[in-house]
Amino acid sequence: xxYQHNFNPTISDDDVFGEIVKEREFIGYYNxxxxxxxxxxxxxxxxxxxxxVVIGIGGSTLGTYAIYKFLKHSKDLTKKLYFLETTDPIDIxxxxxxxxxxxxxxxxxxxxxxxIETVAIFKYINSxxxxxxxxTLVITESDSKLxxxxxxxxxKSFEIPKNVGGRFSVFSAVGLVxxxxxxxxxxxxxxxxxxxxxxxxxxxxxxxxxxxxxRFFVEYKNSFNINVVFSYSSRLEGFNKWYIQLWxxxxxxxxxxxxxxxxTPIGIIGPIDQHSFLQLIVEGRRDKTVTxxxxxDFQNNLKIxxxxxxxxxxxxxxxxxxxxxxxxxxxxxxxxSINNLEDIPCDVMTIDGVSERSIASLMYEYEFLTSVCxxxxxxNAYDQPGVEAGKIILKQKLKx
Amino acid sequence: xxYQHNFNPTISDDDVFGEIVKEREFIGYYNxxxxxxxxxxxxxxxxxxxxxVVIGIGGSTLGTYAIYKFLKHSKDLTKKLYFLETTDPIDIxxxxxxxxxxxxxxxxxxxxxxxIETVAIFKYINSxxxxxxxxTLVITESDSKLxxxxxxxxxKSFEIPKNVGGRFSVFSAVGLVxxxxxxxxxxxxxxxxxxxxxxxxxxxxxxxxxxxxxRFFVEYKNSFNINVVFSYSSRLEGFNKWYIQLWxxxxxxxxxxxxxxxxTPIGIIGPIDQHSFLQLIVEGRRDKTVTxxxxxDFQNNLKIxxxxxxxxxxxxxxxxxxxxxxxxxxxxxxxxSINNLEDIPCDVMTIDGVSERSIASLMYEYEFLTSVCxxxxxxNAYDQPGVEAGKIILKQKLKx
Numbered sequence: 001x002x003y004q005h006n007f008n009p010t011i012s013d014d015d016v017f018g019e020i021v022k023e024r025e026f027i028g029y030y031n032x033x034x035x036x037x038x039x040x041x042x043x044x045x046x047x048x049x050x051x052x053v054v055i056g057i058g059g060s061t062l063g064t065y066a067i068y069k070f071l072k073h074s075k076d077l078t079k080k081l082y083f084l085e086t087t088d089p090i091d092i093x094x095x096x097x098x099x100x101x102x103x104x105x106x107x108x109x110x111x112x113x114x115x116i117e118t119v120a121i122f123k124y125i126n127s128x129x130x131x132x133x134x135x136t137l138v139i140t141e142s143d144s145k146l147x148x149x150x151x152x153x154x155x156k157s158f159e160i161p162k163n164v165g166g167r168f169s170v171f172s173a174v175g176l177v178x179x180x181x182x183x184x185x186x187x188x189x190x191x192x193x194x195x196x197x198x199x200x201x202x203x204x205x206x207x208x209x210x211x212x213x214x215r216f217f218v219e220y221k222n223s224f225n226i227n228v229v230f231s232y233s234s235r236l237e238g239f240n241k242w243y244i245q246l247w248x249x250x251x252x253x254x255x256x257x258x259x260x261x262x263x264t265p266i267g268i269i270g271p272i273d274q275h276s277f278l279q280l281i282v283e284g285r286r287d288k289t290v291t292x293x294x295x296x297d298f299q300n301n302l303k304i305x306x307x308x309x310x311x312x313x314x315x316x317x318x319x320x321x322x323x324x325x326x327x328x329x330x331x332x333x334x335x336x337s338i339n340n341l342e343d344i345p346c347d348v349m350t351i352d353g354v355s356e357r358s359i360a361s362l363m364y365e366y367e368f369l370t371s372v373c374x375x376x377x378x379x380n381a382y383d384q385p386g387v388e389a390g391k392i393i394l395k396q397k398l399k400x
Numbered sequence: 401x402x403y404q405h406n407f408n409p410t411i412s413d414d415d416v417f418g419e420i421v422k423e424r425e426f427i428g429y430y431n432x433x434x435x436x437x438x439x440x441x442x443x444x445x446x447x448x449x450x451x452x453v454v455i456g457i458g459g460s461t462l463g464t465y466a467i468y469k470f471l472k473h474s475k476d477l478t479k480k481l482y483f484l485e486t487t488d489p490i491d492i493x494x495x496x497x498x499x500x501x502x503x504x505x506x507x508x509x510x511x512x513x514x515x516i517e518t519v520a521i522f523k524y525i526n527s528x529x530x531x532x533x534x535x536t537l538v539i540t541e542s543d544s545k546l547x548x549x550x551x552x553x554x555x556k557s558f559e560i561p562k563n564v565g566g567r568f569s570v571f572s573a574v575g576l577v578x579x580x581x582x583x584x585x586x587x588x589x590x591x592x593x594x595x596x597x598x599x600x601x602x603x604x605x606x607x608x609x610x611x612x613x614x615r616f617f618v619e620y621k622n623s624f625n626i627n628v629v630f631s632y633s634s635r636l637e638g639f640n641k642w643y644i645q646l647w648x649x650x651x652x653x654x655x656x657x658x659x660x661x662x663x664t665p666i667g668i669i670g671p672i673d674q675h676s677f678l679q680l681i682v683e684g685r686r687d688k689t690v691t692x693x694x695x696x697d698f699q700n701n702l703k704i705x706x707x708x709x710x711x712x713x714x715x716x717x718x719x720x721x722x723x724x725x726x727x728x729x730x731x732x733x734x735x736x737s738i739n740n741l742e743d744i745p746c747d748v749m750t751i752d753g754v755s756e757r758s759i760a761s762l763m764y765e766y767e768f769l770t771s772v773c774x775x776x777x778x779x780n781a782y783d784q785p786g787v788e789a790g791k792i793i794l795k796q797k798l799k800x
Contacts, residue, residue, distance in 0.1 A: 284652030
């Protein structure tokens with residue numbers, strides 16, 4: 001018997017691993033963990049301004065915001081970081097109003113260098129204060145128009161490598177430079193990323209987690225087309241937003257068989273949304289997987305005091321409990337109530353603490369997870385043809 | 401021929417309308433539009449403190465936050481509003497650290513009166529400053545333990561009617577009292593709600609929109625199990641969160657035929673997420689409807705200045721454009737790129753401006769939409785049995 005076929009049978013774990021090993025040669029984010037940070041730190045150390053404003057959108061801000069939001073109240077940071085990322089005039093005006101512009105460094109970030117919204121906001125800033133080499137930094141591709149602007153004005157610029165996509169760029173200059181300036185230890189960040197890299201490529205824990213999970217997500221994608229990340233720390237709100245962008249934009253694609261793919265990301269905050277969204281998970285349609293993210297050690301011993309409120313004595317059993325204990329028990333109660341149902345796919349990731357290493361390893365592992373899911377789905381995780389049509393229409397509308 | 405059946409054929413628009421008319425008699429939120437606000441305003445006018453802190457979770461805060469976030473930079477508000485709503489110790493500590501506690505009014509809101517998280521945070525506040533009738537207000541059900549606490553301590557309390565669910569309570573004392581205190585015109589809010597009420601019950605525009613949309617959502621729920629709200633103003637971020645709670649918790653239910661129902665809400669911010677999430681909408685699986693929300697008049701003439709940046713001359717066509725024009729053209733480009741595909745259900749709601757009436761009518765119409773969807777789905781929009789199991793498990797864990 002002769003036999004020919006052009007099926008795509010489910011790809012094996014080893015095949016996927018082989019594809020990722022190959023891809024590592026030309027997709028840039030895999031190597032960011034090993035970047036030389038000395039130039040970033042040198043630049044950061046001489047910044048005089050107290051306020052650091054990143055002007056950028058999407059991939060140029062979300063990862064940086066995620067890390068900053070997670071760490072800012074647990075570190076002694078020397079400077080403040082702000083983001084100008086929307087064209088909403090009320091938002092721009094209110095954010096700029098509270099800034100001491102004379103004591104502000106503006107970091108303009110755009111991979112293509114011609115992002116309309118970013119340039120629009122930067123022009124507005126130029127009308128308020130002179131932007132020059134003393135208060136402006138540019139982060140962009142080496143041959144972009146924005147880089148031409150930097151060169152023409154003798155403004156320092158850092159490069160975004162061509163093979164690092166915006167949503168995978170947090171461990172490039174895009175994230176590391178602003179974070180280094182405000183006092184976050186970027187070598188520790190890369191240390192966290194490296195630990196994931198090593199674990200994945202030596203087929204350790206990260207490999208096991210990522211392969212198992214992505215295979216499940218893709219094999220059951222027709223039943224469970226929604227992936228809920230249930231974060232048990234309000235400080236992970238930025239991470240949730242970053243994850244939504246990464247997941248949505250990378251996996252919402254047409255595959256090689258011209259079939260629409262896509263897993264829909266949802267990010268919620270545990271201690272708040274277990275009072276509401278949990279209802280939909282528990283009683284609603286079985287179309288969701290749930291990933292609970294816990295923080296093992298909040299490094300914070302804030303306690304519910306031993307106070308007796310008249311009328312509310314029945315709640316005295318919460319006295320003397322630490323809030324970090326309470327929030328983790330809330331997470332455990334949610335996990336237990338989901339697992340008791342036995343028909344909702346649920347996994348739990350517990351990160352060590354509120355540190356650079358913890359957040360970086362979580363984020364880097366999610367980048368790997370995204371790449372591996374894309375391999376199982378036979379799609380390209382790194383392009384975004386679907387957002388281009390809107391950009392062209394917008395340009396036409398504005399040029400009219 | 402004799403014929404018997406117990407099918408649920410698709411319910412007619414008239415039947416649904418009849419059900420809503422009936423329900424109006426015992427579901428409390430329908431009547432909130434006609435509440436007497438004089439007591440709220442009287443209380444608000446004598447508040448001396450500059451900082452107003454709402455301690456509450458979910459339905460006790462999200463609606464208030466949505467309205468405050470939408471309006472705060474466009475009104476001359478006299479006081480500042482904060483929310484303590486999470487048990488994350490880092491979050492609590494950082495928020496409290498920046499408050500002048502001596503110049504703060506604490507509003508403790510809990511419908512049941514025994515929400516663990518709310519009481520925990522309030523106990524913590526009690527360890528920092530004496531809470532008494534001069535700096536504390538309670539909003540709860542009339543026979544709750546929290547009300548007992550208020551009575552025992554001679555603290556003023558406002559009532560949440562028993563037949564108004566937390567997520568439908570924004571136009572009760574829950575939302576109106578804090579908003580009145582900071583200087584928002586609560587009669588204008590109710591004016592907006594009333595206009596929706598009148599329009600719906602006289603079968604005007606609101607009725608047409610709500611019935612058409614909810615019928616479509618429910619009839620096609622098996623294909624389109626996700627509803628995306630794409631808000632073209634960063635100031636609608638709070639609205640998005642409120643919508644997610646309202647939609648998820650009200651519609652994630654088991655119906656009278658023991659079938660799991662539920663439509664999954666997603667809220668995104670247009671000018672940012674059209675660079676990312678739009679990819680998933682455009683190229684991903686056809687499992688989403690899209691509702692674009694625009695603001696017709698931002699009442700803000702912030703302009704992109706006529707500035708020529710060397711190297712970036714190709715973008716000079718955006719010079720002299722107002723940001724409000726840009727953001728609305730971004731919305732139009734997104735709508736056009738979605739409609740060009742012809743297979744993504746999409747509707748556009750344009751609210752008039754940044755005013756009390758606009759946001760209140762948007763929110764109230766969403767409450768009606770939720771109630772009507774529930775009727776089409778044969779479920780109870782107003783209970784939440786699915787979150788109770790987790791609460792019981794948590795209590796057991798904490799009592800151990």
